[in-house]
Amino acid sequence: MHFFKVHLSSRKPPLKYSIKLLIPIILLSVILFNIILYHYSLQENIKENVSGIEDDYVKNVLEGYISRNMQGLSYNICGYSVQGKPVYYYTMGKGEICVLIIGGLHGDEPKGTYACLELIEYLSKNENLTSKYNFIIIPLCNPDGAKEFKRRNYNNVDLNRDFYTKSQPETSAIINLFHKRKPIILIDVHESQDSMPIIIYANNSKSSHLASFISLQNNIPALLAANVGQSANFAEKENIYGIILELPRSSWKYGNGTIILFNIIETLDLYISKEYKTLSIN
Numbered sequence: 466m467h468f469f470k471v472h473l474s475s476r477k478p479p480l481k482y483s484i485k486l487l488i489p490i491i492l493l494s495v496i497l498f499n500i501i502l503y504h505y506s507l508q509e510n511i512k513e514n515v516s517g518i519e520d521d522y523v524k525n526v527l528e529g530y531i532s533r534n535m536q537g538l539s540y541n542i543c544g545y546s547v548q549g550k551p552v553y554y555y556t557m558g559k560g561e562i563c564v565l566i567i568g569g570l571h572g573d574e575p576k577g578t579y580a581c582l583e584l585i586e587y588l589s590k591n592e593n594l595t596s597k598y599n600f601i602i603i604p605l606c607n608p609d610g611a612k613e614f615k616r617r618n619y620n621n622v623d624l625n626r627d628f629y630t631k632s633q634p635e636t637s638a639i640i641n642l643f644h645k646r647k648p649i650i651l652i653d654v655h656e657s658q659d660s661m662p663i664i665i666y667a668n669n670s671k672s673s674h675l676a677s678f679i680s681l682q683n684n685i686p687a688l689l690a691a692n693v694g695q696s697a698n699f700a701e702k703e704n705i706y707g708i709i710l711e712l713p714r715s716s717w718k719y720g721n722g723t724i725i726l727f728n729i730i731e732t733l734d735l736y737i738s739k740e741y742k743t744l745s746i747n
């Protein structure tokens with residue numbers, strides 16, 4: 466009996482041991498709580514990155530810029546999607562050389578759209594570019610796909626394989642605007658899973674020459690377009706300069722990727738100023 470009592474009292478840890486045990490438990494709980502919090506905030510970020518683009522997003526951004534009296538900016542509608550959403554385009558610059566920049570052909574590649582919209586701010590502060598060029602920019606070519614964060618359009622057609630057939634209203638809208646404004650350069654901005662940007666071009670002498678120049682100047686790999694019907698092939702058929710720019714989905718080196726588009730526009734200007742005399746630009 467006496468032994469039992471002693472045994473019971475020895476099982477109860479003294480207070481100083483309880484406190485010693487409590488400290489690592491609290492520390493562990495705090496660490497665990499932070500891990501869970503980080504995990505959920507990461508999930509939120511991922512969700513944010515993969516969420517679709519709302520119907521009025523492009524219009525609201527453009528109107529926001531207009532309300533800030535951004536010099537030389539105007540926007541209009543070049544056509545409608547399968548579901549009747551407007552396809553907006555904006556123009557900047559009064560120069561002779563027309564450059565058409567398109568983004569968001571694939572609805573699950575929002576970086577192209579964001580980069581095209583951010584380009585407005587960049588151009589508004591760059592008179593050197595706006596005095597020489599007339600930029601026509603379609604930030605979101607596939608609003609139905611973008612709303613659902615889906616590559617193809619509402620009819621399940623890959624718009625970047627529809628440039629020859631023009632079977633979809635979105636592709637028709639782009640090409641009609643193309644024929645109306647007659648650009649000599651087409652830049653089609655996409656987003657890829659790679660951590661590096663990539664330039665894609667078709668096998669005409671103009672585009673391959675420009676792509677090599679941009680590739681060397683910006684240290685970006687350039688690849689030959691494989692699929693017939695892509696915007697790059699369309700540029701080849703129309704005998705103009707055409708490149709597809711793939712922005713990296715995530716890259717610590719390039720941030721949100723927008724800067725790559727700005728650099729390419731600057732390189733394009735350098736290319737035109739160097740090669741203008743030897744190339745047939747009209």
Ligand SMILES: [Zn+2]
Nearest residue numbers: 571574655656
């Ligand atoms: Zn794409």
